[in-house]
Amino acid sequence: MTTFHASILPVLIIGGTGKTGRRLAERLTATGIPVRIGSRNAAPAFDWENPQSWAIALEGVSAAYITYYPDLAVPGAAEAVGALARLAVRKGVKRLVLLSGRGEPEAQRAEEALQASGADWTIIRASWFAQNFSESFFLAPILAGELALPVDGVREPFIHADDIADVAAAALTDNRHVGQLYEVTGPRLLTFAEATSEIAKATGRDIRFQTIPHEAFMQGLVADGVPADIAGLIDELFTQVLDGRNEYLSDGVQRALGRAPRDFADFVGETAATGVWEPVR
Numbered sequence: 525m526t527t528f529h530a531s532i533l534p535v536l537i538i539g540g541t542g543k544t545g546r547r548l549a550e551r552l553t554a555t556g557i558p559v560r561i562g563s564r565n566a567a568p569a570f571d572w573e574n575p576q577s578w579a580i581a582l583e584g585v586s587a588a589y590i591t592y593y594p595d596l597a598v599p600g601a602a603e604a605v606g607a608l609a610r611l612a613v614r615k616g617v618k619r620l621v622l623l624s625g626r627g628e629p630e631a632q633r634a635e636e637a638l639q640a641s642g643a644d645w646t647i648i649r650a651s652w653f654a655q656n657f658s659e660s661f662f663l664a665p666i667l668a669g670e671l672a673l674p675v676d677g678v679r680e681p682f683i684h685a686d687d688i689a690d691v692a693a694a695a696l697t698d699n700r701h702v703g704q705l706y707e708v709t710g711p712r713l714l715t716f717a718e719a720t721s722e723i724a725k726a727t728g729r730d731i732r733f734q735t736i737p738h739e740a741f742m743q744g745l746v747a748d749g750v751p752a753d754i755a756g757l758i759d760e761l762f763t764q765v766l767d768g769r770n771e772y773l774s775d776g777v778q779r780a781l782g783r784a785p786r787d788f789a790d791f792v793g794e795t796a797a798t799g800v801w802e803p804v805r
């Protein structure tokens with residue numbers, strides 16, 4: 525195995541408290557690799573909205589894992605990722621791993637910006653995360669007993685965030701992953717109704733899935749406090765990415781790690797056991 529230089533310099537994990545970044549931080553720390561969390565609440569702080577914070581966060585790190593927030597589909601995301609990558613390369617931080625999304629033209633522009641930056645790059649192009657149901661925007665509806673989305677029978681191969689973190693950890697520590705684009709998905713296509721039903725069965729709760737019009741979906745987001753522009757963006761993602769274009773399995777986890785990805789059932793079983801899907805009475 526060609527290992528990345530055994531460095532005592534930390535790896536910068538942008539979004540290091542998020543769904544994949546937190547898991548990556550645990551993995552690197554467990555193997556003795558120091559990490560620097562990139563977040564608005566870390567010290568030094570990293571904020572995508574404040575480019576001056578980027579140079580300080582990149583100071584003295586060996587490599588970086590880049591997750592953009594809230595989504596690579598946001599206007600200006602590709603430019604920000606490109607600018608950050610070029611700055612990193614100028615500062616001698618050449619090993620960069622980007623978390624990207626499948627079927628999103630804007631995310632692909634961010635990938636191209638990374639590839640053109642001169643970095644030793646790896647791209648992890650992921651399907652929807654299973655953890656959206658337990659650590660993100662689907663959790664509240666699951667707890668409320670009804671998930672209502674503007675999607676019908678489209679199927680998605682939800683990926684376990686642990687698999688993304690495993691691929692990212694490998695990409696940051698093994699030279700064989702330089703220049704690789706890994707399209708990573710779970711091993712099974714599921715409709716959102718089927719995914720909801722698996723969670724309902726595992727928890728013994730009555731949780732229904734309902735298809736609703738886009739307009740009602742956006743109104744619901746705004747009523748929940750999501751700013752109107754972000755609500756529009758989320759709705760656009762549902763329209764664009766869930767039009768059937770992503771209804772296929774990819775072998776990125778197998779190619780990167782030499783093993784199959786975790787199944788949605790693994791995620792459901794272990795997450796149900798934590799009690800996170802039990803409404804507080």
Ligand SMILES: NC(=O)c1ccc[n+]([C@@H]2O[C@H](COP(=O)([O-])OP(=O)(O)OC[C@H]3O[C@@H](n4cnc5c(N)ncnc54)[C@H](OP(=O)(O)O)[C@@H]3O)[C@@H](O)[C@H]2O)c1
Nearest residue numbers: 539540541542543563564565571572592595596625652653
């Ligand atoms: N969720 C999916 O299904 C999915 C699928 C494919 C690709 N992706 C991509 O994955 C990326 C991350 O999405 P996610 O949903 O998984 O989010 P996430 O990583 O769970 O996001 C939260 C993290 O972002 C940090 N953060 C928030 N605002 C920030 C800012 N302005 N500057 C710096 N850090 C900030 C948070 O820390 P602080 O709050 O402390 O700043 C936290 O560490 C997106 O680019 C998305 O396109 C997501």
